[in-house]
Amino acid sequence: MSDIRLRNVRKRFGTNEVIKGIDLDIEEGEFVVLVGPSGCGKSTLLNLVSGLETLSDGDVFIGERKVNDVAPKDRDIAMVFQSYALYPTKSVEDNITFGMVTRHVPRQAREKALAEVADLLHIDTLLARKPGQLSGGQRQRVAMGRALVRNPDVFLFDEPLSNLDAKLRVEMRTEIKKLHRRLGKTVIYVTHDQIEAMSLASRIAVMDNGTIRQVAPPEAIYEEPVDLFVASFIGSPSMNLFKGRVVENSGLHLEVTDEEGTIHFPVPEALAGPARRYLGRELYLGLRPETIGREGTQRPCRATFAFERMIDVVEPTGPDTLLVFTLGGIEAIARVHPEDKAPVDSKYRFEVNMDRAKLFDPETGKRL
Incomplete structure (x- = not known):
């Protein structure tokens, strides 16, 4: 043995x-x-x-x-x-x-x-x-x-x-x-x-x-x-972590605000129960880079959400291209197909697969 x-x-x-x-x-x-x-x-x-x-x-x-x-x-x-x-x-x-x-x-x-x-x-x-x-x-x-x-x-x-x-x-x-x-x-x-x-x-x-x-x-x-x-x-690039406030707005959303405005990410149905206990309080939203792509390119899933942001950096890696943008005061990364890239300083319509979103308690760090 x-x-x-x-x-x-x-x-x-x-x-x-x-x-x-x-x-x-x-x-x-x-x-x-x-x-x-x-x-x-x-x-x-x-x-x-x-x-x-x-x-x-x-x-x-x-x-x-x-x-x-x-x-x-x-x-x-x-x-x-x-x-x-x-x-x-x-x-x-x-x-x-x-x-x-x-x-x-x-x-x-x-x-x-x-x-x-x-x-x-x-x-x-x-x-x-x-x-x-x-x-x-x-x-x-x-x-x-x-x-x-x-x-x-x-x-x-x-x-x-x-x-x-x-x-x-x-x-x-x-x-x-x-x-x-x-x-x-x-x-x-x-x-x-x-x-x-x-x-x-x-x-x-x-x-x-x-x-x-x-x-x-x-x-x-x-x-x-x-x-x-x-x-x-774990992850290369690592998971994007956005700090936002849980709000009720035609459903449960995580409100992320920065200089470019406010984005309301819909809370996935599977996480709505535990997230509701944080209504009016803050949570971290975790999104892997590959769950953020160009609008219309995400695999079919139950919940997608689109938003617009300016591209700060473009990093070709060969099979993929990394697009760096700012959201909620942090540098975030989306992993897209090379043909879906866009020039730096251009507006870009991102789409998120919210089925793979994670929520974390900001005080304990534990995942909901």
Whole structure:
């Protein structure tokens, strides 16, 4: 069994508590990604699971075994770090098999494990080379191979792709996903890159200031964020958040006012009940950039709403174009088709899919 359970896990450095009572269950074979801003405690939590840091409080279980006092080498885990940490004077073969040599694994078993891993990672032609003769992606494959030959129950990845360029990161994400599907091992993966998190994870744990805000599959994290922090952190570009007042005006509306005038966004029928409790008070309206397009281009839905605003910036991205406009005192972003773009400083008729709108309490940050 290689499930992982964290129970009230805490870590203090002096008087500074960096992990604040985390509970998390990871099932056998899951790929769980810890994501959050720098300094939120992602790597510290990973190090507590690995045993590289000692717990201040709480328990860590791997399978049925409590491993609080178990040395890292005895936890049946393997780690892949941001730094490749390869021996520059050793060949690829020696880097991969070095751990097995120190553990006195028989030569035949070493050679078999090396052949399997080299074939799996497509580095079988590189075994005689030194790390200095490899590209960044090849070095990361060697670092992964060193972990794989141990055949552990659990893999821990600490921002393994952050040193690679954009193209290599995409390629290595695909390789890691294929690898997980073939091996079926339990994986905890740390990253600050939300696209990495969304594309790799079976579940994402969004961390902030030593706590976990939400744990859910990527689609649920994206479409149903539990609070303002998750809504604003997940997504590229992130969710547009407009502060407005709930008013009754031929139905329930969220009134957003700025220098260009007032816009009354209709509150979706599904949210009318909880929103009515805020009548006369403020709420945040959350709209993903792709839910705002040119008038007449939104997919058929129950509730669309059109409004007009001036375009401040146009950002072509290839398959889409981002239109930046000001609404409610913030810079908002709409994601449109390239053929739907318009010049800067021109008036533009936007249309919103209100079926996908979210409402958040401004005081607690919680989604209604």
